[in-house]
Amino acid sequence: MADVEETKSQSGLLNRIAQMVYYNKSEITEELLKDELYPEMSREEFKALYDKMKGLLKSIAIADMDHSQLEAFLTAQTKKQGSGRVSAEQAAALSRFWKSQRVRVRESLLAQSRWETTLKGLSWRVDLQAADNLRNSDHSDPVALMELELGRDGQDSEFLCLEFDEARMNQMLKKMADIQESIDRVVHHA
Amino acid sequence: MSSSHAKDPSFLGGRIPPEIESMSRNLKDVDHELFRKLLKAVVSALEGKDCREVMRSVAEGSVIPQERLSHIIAGMHRLLSEAIRIPPSSLKQEAFKDDLRMLKMPEDFITDFSSVVFGSRRAALEAASSQKDPHLPTLEEFKWRVDVSISTSSLSRALQPSVLTQMKLSDGTFHRFEVPVSKFQELRYNVALILKEMNDLEKRSILKIQD
Numbered sequence: 075m076a077d078v079e080e081t082k083s084q085s086g087l088l089n090r091i092a093q094m095v096y097y098n099k100s101e102i103t104e105e106l107l108k109d110e111l112y113p114e115m116s117r118e119e120f121k122a123l124y125d126k127m128k129g130l131l132k133s134i135a136i137a138d139m140d141h142s143q144l145e146a147f148l149t150a151q152t153k154k155q156g157s158g159r160v161s162a163e164q165a166a167a168l169s170r171f172w173k174s175q176r177v178r179v180r181e182s183l184l185a186q187s188r189w190e191t192t193l194k195g196l197s198w199r200v201d202l203q204a205a206d207n208l209r210n211s212d213h214s215d216p217v218a219l220m221e222l223e224l225g226r227d228g229q230d231s232e233f234l235c236l237e238f239d240e241a242r243m244n245q246m247l248k249k250m251a252d253i254q255e256s257i258d259r260v261v262h263h264a
Numbered sequence: 265m266s267s268s269h270a271k272d273p274s275f276l277g278g279r280i281p282p283e284i285e286s287m288s289r290n291l292k293d294v295d296h297e298l299f300r301k302l303l304k305a306v307v308s309a310l311e312g313k314d315c316r317e318v319m320r321s322v323a324e325g326s327v328i329p330q331e332r333l334s335h336i337i338a339g340m341h342r343l344l345s346e347a348i349r350i351p352p353s354s355l356k357q358e359a360f361k362d363d364l365r366m367l368k369m370p371e372d373f374i375t376d377f378s379s380v381v382f383g384s385r386r387a388a389l390e391a392a393s394s395q396k397d398p399h400l401p402t403l404e405e406f407k408w409r410v411d412v413s414i415s416t417s418s419l420s421r422a423l424q425p426s427v428l429t430q431m432k433l434s435d436g437t438f439h440r441f442e443v444p445v446s447k448f449q450e451l452r453y454n455v456a457l458i459l460k461e462m463n464d465l466e467k468r469s470i471l472k473i474q475d
């Protein structure tokens with residue numbers, strides 16, 4: 075019975091740490107965590123546990139460990155002496171956590187190092203110009219309207235509205251192909 | 265007198281615009297040479313060129329008071345704008361001339377107006393007026409760079425490519441932003457989709473607005 079509870083608390087702890095550190099949900103505090111997961115533990119004891127778990131998670135995340143690296147790392151941790159030692163349950167919780175959250179944590183860390191404005195979203199529509207007040211339209215050319223959402227975390231986005239005729243759109247596509255080629259070259263060398 | 269069908273309303277509409285009426289009145293005792301100078305300046309202005317210098321020198325060299333000249337110029341501008349609006353398939357040269365005759369303008373002047381509207385300069389005038397359509401900014405310049413981040417303070421092996429973009433728009437503004445690879449794929453896909461839509465639209469020609 076206690077084991078199941080312990081497992082839940084371990085997983086809960088890791089999830090909460092991730093939310094605070096990686097997913098930017100800052101309403102959770104250490105105090106609240108302790109009350110929620112380990113109410114019988116003393117403050118100092120909990121702090122030690124919290125710091126230990128957070129530290130382990132950080133080491134795993136910064137190295138973006140794969141399965142074998144993680145296993146080796148956790149095994150080493152379980153063989154340590156003293157308070158730094160990780161119990162088998164804790165190691166199992168870390169392993170489970172990382173298996174499911176690795177990609178998400180990595181994405182979050184990458185996003186944290188993007189300080190420039192980034193492209194967040196895009197919407198568009200294609201219109202046919204039917205008439206206007208200055209000249210006739212024998213030839214109704216299609217016009218594409220694009221709305222780009224540009225923003226940074228923590229700031230309101232800016233919406234950029236642009237107009238394209240077919241020629242310009244073609245140019246854009248060609249540039250996109252050039253960029254793609256460049257990315258492919260880079261990815262293959264990495 | 266042969267019975268003729270009712271004349272179609274003037275290309276200027278049921279009511280002659282006041283600038284044009286005023287122009288007709290003020291064209292009395294304006295000589296042909298001055299008329300041509302003014303017309304030339306107005307056509308340049310319609311093509312988008314800056315004509316203040318030209319207008320000034322025409323005004324200074326003329327005995328006609330400035331106020332009268334401004335009425336003439338305003339009228340010319342309006343008349344030509346209205347005429348260019350209508351496709352040549354709808355407004356034929358003879359009808360145009362007839363409408364101008366109703367304004368009781370000298371025949372020489374009518375011929376000059378006609379040669380602007382139906383002559384070789386028309387294309388330039390149409391192109392210039394389409395620039396004044398209400399429209400959103402367009403992309404004038406698109407510069408890019410692909411970067412790879414090797415390592416960050418929170419990831420020792422990032423190896424993540426990213427596209428840095430700088431756009432210059434027709435309204436003069438610059439926008440610099442980063443496009444993560446996943447977003448780039450989305451952008452590229454959508455651009456291709458838009459082009460396909462545009463091509464399809466032209467092929468289908470859903471709306472064929474013919475006069």
